[in-house]
Amino acid sequence: MFIRIVFPLYVLACAVSLDCQAAVFLPDILGDNMVLQRSRPITIWGTADPGEAVHVAFLGQETSTAADEHGRWKAVLGPFEAHAQPASMAITGTNRIVLNNILVGEVWLCSGQSNMQWTLEQSDGGEAAIQSADHPQIRLFNVSRDVAFKRKAGKLASWEACTPATARDFSGVGYFFGLELYQELGIPVGLVNSSYGGSQAEAWTPVAYLAASEALRPCIEREKIWEAERPRVQASFDKAKEEWKVASAQAEAEGKPIPREPRVPDALRDYRIAASIYDNMIAPLLPFAIRGALWYQGESNEERAEQYELLLPTMIRSWRERWGQGDFPFAIVQLPNFRKAAPEPADEAWSHIRDAQRKTFLQVPKTGLIVTIDIGEADDIHPTNKLDVGHRLCLWALSEVYGRSATWTGPVFRKARFTGNKAILTFDEVGAGLRSGDGAPLRTFATAGADEQWHWARATIKGKRKVIVWGDGVVAVRYAFNNNPDRPNLSNDTGLPASPFRTDNWPGPTAGKR
Incomplete structure (x- = not known):
């Protein structure tokens, strides 16, 4: 029988050994080569x-505390200014731990599913980037993709200086972000990559937050259904795998294409269980101080897109509350x-x-929406x-987090007014003014009347921040709303694309699915 076992954080921290409370132990996120967040209290x-006195010293500051009756302790230092010279931290109890080569700078969490997990080596220009990835002031921490519910003894991850060897398997998105940030700020940067391909947002969300919402509770209830079905599903999958092996061997012998390997059912994927990744890949990081988070996910929630409008803001809120750092900056990469x-x-x-991600950006404070409608691939x-x-x-971080005065995004739809056979759309983030990104007439605007039937429409820019769209009996407008729209070209002086949007709130193809 599959049983959820959520170990307390102090057990995770000491990696579950028989004598884990015989001396001072630290969680993996606290180690040699780490970067500590500047300008924040450091826990x-x-x-x-139990009752053991613990003394912590770092960069001229010292503090003492004692373990509680459960053996858990914490001490708070700082805040510290950026510090680019390697420093050591001493933690002393009945034993003494010295952490070396520590820097103080900016720390960012990189999270999501496979597009965040996608390595630098797999990325365009990756090999050239790897060869030049000798950056001792950038430190990398790859959280192990481990969602088993019983931890094995041993270290799960460690901080490493950025070198060609360590950058190769790090997140490509995270690396390119961190490198540019370091080049712009000139201070140490720490990147924590906690990502899992194929994961859904409910797996990154604590159970209590899902249980508190009637609309999100089915995410938890699916686990009970899977548990009952698991023996049958496992037997069926094992049989399919054996049949596939036989068919593959026969195809190879006959020079024929190898058949597709059977897909692992969701009931057999630990990482598809609600809160499983949060419990194992986020909670053990808390309360390590960070500046903010980068989030690239949503693909695996496609079948429940309407629910995602509530799920994504709930997940963000849960992280912010559990971290205890207030509303830290949170960037959403739009699909x-x-x-x-x-x-x-x-x-x-x-x-x-995509629209759920846009709405989250508009409704949740201190979030950013990174539009990528122009850099996807039709077949991948x-x-x-x-x-x-x-x-x-x-660009978003430099503007919205670090106060650089620059437009970091393409146009963002704000409001619509309908009059006769036209819609007047107003945009924010227009910079020096709206424009066609390629100089051609605006494309991929669509209008619908009360019949909710969509038709391509003519659209033109009027003034600095308005677009006029024409359509018979128009009551709603959408822009770039297909999966793969044909070269949408609404932009501003940054050259960055406008986010796809819609003015209507009509139910979509996943309405009611939970």
Whole structure:
């Protein structure tokens, strides 16, 4: 029987050994080569014998504490200014731990599913980037993709200085973001990559937050259904695997294409279980101080796009509350163009995930929306252009987090007014003014009347921040709303694309699915 076992954080921290409370232990995120977040209080925590005194010293500051009755302790230092010279931290109890080569600078969490996990080596220009990735002031921490519910003894991850060897398997998006940030700020940068391909947002969200919402509770209830079905599903999958092996061997012997390997059912994927990744890949990081988070996910929630409008803001809120740092900056990478282009306006789930991401950006404070509608690939869910994604994330951070006065995004739809056979749309983030990105007439605007039938429409820019769209009996407008729209070209002086949007709130193809 599959049983959820959520171990307390202090057990995770000491990696579950029989004598884990015989001395001071630290969680993996606290180690040699780490970067500590500047200008924030720094919590150092771990386990020891109950009542054991623990002393922490770093950069001229010292503090003492004692382990509670459960053996858990924490101490707070700082805040510190940026510090680019390697420093040591001493933690002393009945034993003494010295952490070396520590820097103080900017720390960012890089999270999501496979497009965040996608490595630098797999990215466009990756090999050249790897060869030049000797950056001792950038430190990398790759959280192990481990969602087993019983930890094995041993270290799960460690901080490493950025070198060609360590950058190769790091997140391409995270690396390009971190490198540009370091080049712009000139201070140390720490990147924590906690990502899992194929994951859904509910797996990154604590159970309590899902249980508190009637609309999100089915994410938890699916686990009970899977648990009951698991023996049958496992037997069926094992049989399919054996049949596939036989068929593959026969095909290879006959010189025929190898058949597709059977897909692992969701009921057998630990990482598809609600809160499983949060419990194992986020909670053990808390309360390590960070500046903010970068989030590239949504592909695996496509079939429940309407639910995602609530799920994504809930996940963000849960992280912020559990971290205890207030509303830290949170950037959302909007899903790119993908799949075969449709000749007519379509109402597709992928587009509604993008719209849920846009709505989250508009409704949740201190978030950013990184539009990628122009850099996807029709036939690959994993676009290899991670450089531009990292660059756009950095533009957002420099402007919205670090106070650089620059437009970091393309136009953002604000409001619509309908009069006769035209719609007057107003935009924010227009910079020096709206423009066509390629100089051609605006494309991919669609209008609908009360019948909710969509038709391509003529659109023109009026003044600095308005677009006029014409359509018979128009009551709603959509822009670039197909899975893979045909070269949408509304932009501003940055050259960055406008986000796809819609003015209507009509139910989409996933309405009611939970």
